[in-house]
Amino acid sequence: xxxxxxxxxxxxxxxxxxxxxxxxxxxxxxxxxxxxxxxxxxxxxxxxxxxxxxxxxxxxxxxxxxxxxxxxxxxxxxxxxxxxxxxxxxxxxxxxxxxxxxxxxxxxxxxxxxxxxxxxxxxxxxxxxxx
Numbered sequence: 001x002x003x004x005x006x007x008x009x010x011x012x013x014x015x016x017x018x019x020x021x022x023x024x025x026x027x028x029x030x031x032x033x034x035x036x037x038x039x040x041x042x043x044x045x046x047x048x049x050x051x052x053x054x055x056x057x058x059x060x061x062x063x064x065x066x067x068x069x070x071x072x073x074x075x076x077x078x079x080x081x082x083x084x085x086x087x088x089x090x091x092x093x094x095x096x097x098x099x100x101x102x103x104x105x106x107x108x109x110x111x112x113x114x115x116x117x118x119x120x121x122x123x124x125x126x127x128x129x130x131x
Contacts, residue, residue, distance in 0.1 A: 038079040038102035045070035046098045046118035053094035056123045060086035095119040
């Protein structure tokens, strides 16, 4: 007596295996996009801060204020706990560091850290050499 295999229920088992994996891939993709957006916001704020701090007579404090203003405009709720620092700035170079956290969608995992540095030479007047 031959026994035939019954395929009933295979689709449900396949779906029970594949759908959670597909959902995990989608969540990881969205998480990566949220982290990328937060990093982009931090880079934009740091670059704006350096551009403001490099201007003749401005200084690192003006750069930090501009970076904070950019964060206030752009960060929203995705980039939280942000902080602007001018540590490492010298009279010749302005350095702006923006740190914070990107929102985490994955339960049990804390927010993802973001840290961006930008620097540039300070503009200054010079005179032509030799004449």
